[in-house]
Amino acid sequence: EVQLVESGGGLVQPGGSLRLSCAASGFTLSGYWMSWVRRAPGRGLEWVANINQDGSEKHYVDSVKGRFVISRDNAKNSLYLQMNSLRAEDTAVYFCARSSGWLPAYWGQGTLVTVSS
């Protein structure tokens, strides 16, 4: 059974950092593009970043470029999102998703990030 379990969310002050993790099981992580997508309270979905199978290609939404870094460790079946210089507008539930090409096809349950003083 495919499972994606996010962790690492929590409360952080503006300007702070947080590292999200996504543990994958039930499939071979190295065979898939992976994505991070977020949903802010009361708002819609926003794609954040994606990464190809070996980590050599990465794409980001403009609002996080230079602040967030997506990475993966296929040997550990894990995806990561390093978030720096966090802002209030980054407050959201963050989902990792196994992608079919660039299509986020199977999603985890999400982890809540709250940026507030």
Next chain:
Amino acid sequence: EIVLTQSPGTLSLSPGERATLSCRASQSVNDNYLAWYQQKPGQSPRLLIYGASSRTTGIPDRFSGSGSGTDFTLTISRLEPEDFAVYFCQQYGNSPLTFGGGTKVETK
């Protein structure tokens, strides 16, 4: 960036009725790489339709997608109680990937 505009914002219908949801893109979606997701409160989004009209495995055939270029439609032929949720369209043919603002299908 391709902007996706969904309409209506809210659709109030009764079980058994037909739901028609619209998604309009600000420019043509490459290769019709347009997907539809369903999201219920407290749950993660579930992929229903990809490539504008292909149903994901396990999705009931009352869900259908159509359209091309800039105009796309999700149709639920007969609403079941479990279909009341928020629906998002998404284009994945260009970076950045973008989502529509969502249509909430609520019980009338």
